[in-house]
Amino acid sequence: MLSNACKYTIRSMLYLALYTDETKKIGVKKIAEDLDTPQPFLAKLLQQLTRSKLVSSTKGPNGGFFLSKKNKEKSVWDIIKSIDGTEKFSQCFLGLSKCDDENPCPVHSIVTPFKQRILEDFRDKTILQWAEEIKKSGTVLSLRDFDAFKE
Amino acid sequence: MLSNACKYTIRSMLYLALYTDETKKIGVKKIAEDLDTPQPFLAKLLQQLTRSKLVSSTKGPNGGFFLSKKNKEKSVWDIIKSIDGTEKFSQCFLGLSKCDDENPCPVHSIVTPFKQRILEDFRDKTILQWAEEIKKSGTVLSLRDFDAFKE
DNA sequence: TAAGTAAAAGATGTATTTGTCTTTTAATTA
DNA sequence: TAATTAAAAGACAAATACATCTTTTACTTA
Ligand code: FES
Ligand code: FES
Numbered sequence: 008m009l010s011n012a013c014k015y016t017i018r019s020m021l022y023l024a025l026y027t028d029e030t031k032k033i034g035v036k037k038i039a040e041d042l043d044t045p046q047p048f049l050a051k052l053l054q055q056l057t058r059s060k061l062v063s064s065t066k067g068p069n070g071g072f073f074l075s076k077k078n079k080e081k082s083v084w085d086i087i088k089s090i091d092g093t094e095k096f097s098q099c100f101l102g103l104s105k106c107d108d109e110n111p112c113p114v115h116s117i118v119t120p121f122k123q124r125i126l127e128d129f130r131d132k133t134i135l136q137w138a139e140e141i142k143k144s145g146t147v148l149s150l151r152d153f154d155a156f157k158e
Numbered sequence: 159m160l161s162n163a164c165k166y167t168i169r170s171m172l173y174l175a176l177y178t179d180e181t182k183k184i185g186v187k188k189i190a191e192d193l194d195t196p197q198p199f200l201a202k203l204l205q206q207l208t209r210s211k212l213v214s215s216t217k218g219p220n221g222g223f224f225l226s227k228k229n230k231e232k233s234v235w236d237i238i239k240s241i242d243g244t245e246k247f248s249q250c251f252l253g254l255s256k257c258d259d260e261n262p263c264p265v266h267s268i269v270t271p272f273k274q275r276i277l278e279d280f281r282d283k284t285i286l287q288w289a290e291e292i293k294k295s296g297t298v299l300s301l302r303d304f305d306a307f308k309e
Numbered sequence: 310t311a312a313g314t315a316a317a318a319g320a321t322g323t324a325t326t327t328g329t330c331t332t333t334t335a336a337t338t339a
Numbered sequence: 340t341a342a343t344t345a346a347a348a349g350a351c352a353a354a355t356a357c358a359t360c361t362t363t364t365a366c367t368t369a
Contacts, residue, residue, distance in 0.1 A: 008159050011357070014253030021264065034315065043255060048358050054317060066316045067366030102165030104194060104301050113172065113288060113297045114276065121272035125265065137264060146264045150255055162327070185345065199328050205347060217346045218336030 013090045015044045016052045018148045020086055023062060023074045024138035025148075026155035032064075032071035033155070041153040052090065059089040079135040087129065096126060164241045166195045167203045169299045171237055174213060174225045175289035176299075177306035183215075183222035184306070192304040203241065210240040230286040238280065247277060 009017070019038055027033055035053060039046035053072055056062045061081055064072045087093060099106035100118040108115075132140075141148070160168070170189055178184055186204060190197035204223055207213045212232055215223045238244060250257035251269045259266075283291075292299070 008251065009253075011253065014251075018252055018263075036315090044253075045358060047360075050316080051318095051358085057317085064316060065366070066314080066364075068314050068368070070315050070366065072316085100159065100165075101169055101299075102160075102162060102195075103298070110298050110301055112169075112299065113292055113295075114279070115297065117272075117276055117279065121268075124272075125268055128265070128268065141264055144264075146266065147254070147261050148252075148263065150261055187345090196328060198330075201346075202328085202348095208346085215346060216336070217334075217344080219338070219344045221336065221345050223346085 008095060009087070010091050012048075012052055013087060015042070015049055016056060016090050017083055017086055018042050019044075019049065019053065019072075020056070020062065020074070020083075020134055021137055021141060022148050022155075023072060024079055024134045025141065027071075027073035029063075029073065029075055032069065032073040034071040038072065041151060041155065042149045043151050056086070056089060059085075061085060061089060074134065079138070080133050082131070082133060083129040083137065084126075096122060159246060160238070161242050163199075163203055164238055166193070166200055167207060167241050168234055168237055169193050170195075170200065170204065170223075171207070171213065171225070171234075171285055172288055172292060173299050173306075174223060175230055175285045176292065178222075178224035180214075180224065180226055183220065183224040185222040189223065192302060192306065193300045194302050207237070207240060210236075212236060212240060225285065230289070231284050233282070233284060234280040234288065235277075247273060 019042060022038060022042060023033070035046060035050045038044075038053075039049045042049075053062060053064070057064050057072075060078075062072050062078055063075045064070070084093075087096075097106060099112055100114050101112045103110070103112050106112070106115065106119075108119075140146075170193060173189060173193060174184070186197060186201045189195075189204075190200045193200075204213060204215070208215050208223075211229075213223050213229055214226045215221070235244075238247075248257060250263055251265050252263045254261070254263050257263075257266065257270075259270075291297075
């Protein structure tokens, strides 16, 4: 469903939403370590998100990536649009050239409700809302033990 | 979730379940046309399934692929195991190195019920059962207009 | 203003997936 | 048994996804 690239960036965005703001930035190296992702690859992806105005960055000492207030109003759907594109979400699970209710494939009625449910979250919730829910629910962005404020 | 290869083969297997048996065989050319899949690629995949004893075939005039009674007792899960492998179904939707209830990612609680639901169908229903349900429900394996018994 | 730091940019490399093409083997039938 | 048909097998080609490396640019601070 999602490419590795997209998985890395979604988790990075949520991580940045939780641990950064205009005054607190984090470099790729630390992000990649904390989230267990390939560092140079993630750097490329974050650059792309920066170009699409989804994340902010500054160079030099104490520089790094962060999410501004505005960045935090974006949705996961915006990330997906920027990295993977959204075609996969409208495609048939079994590869029919079109997925619709008129000519459903045998799994259409199982897959469609799920897609709608997850799409709802991806499109309608802001990154900030995601971050708040993560804090409340105790869900995780990495299985690695890390402290975002260390060093 | 599923590779193109796997999508092609699943639809082919269901197609073969519907329109073939020990006495009625169909060649790759027709299958690929009816299902709108790349013909030589599908041929490769069907060969693989033949090696894994999931489909039957005979060479020569009036030869082709078909599903024996035994073949029709197999599951979609068996196809997936043969073509894609099953790892993807146990992996985290957001790319955590492990997907479990102990350390769930933010979408775990949405994705897991869906995965279990579809897995249930893939594992527990036989190809024959799928075929029967397809006949009853009128779901389709192709958007192309075809007649399996023509020519 | 020089040294150091970290992102940006671009070139490059590798693996996997997807797909094709050609030759061989097996079955049928005339 | 020769001609024909269709799958089997294997080599090959292209596209995409995944990932790294090197150089450049911008910012900070001593
Ligand atoms: S038609 Fe296959 S998932 Fe909708
Ligand atoms: S932990 Fe992410 S889907 Fe289960």
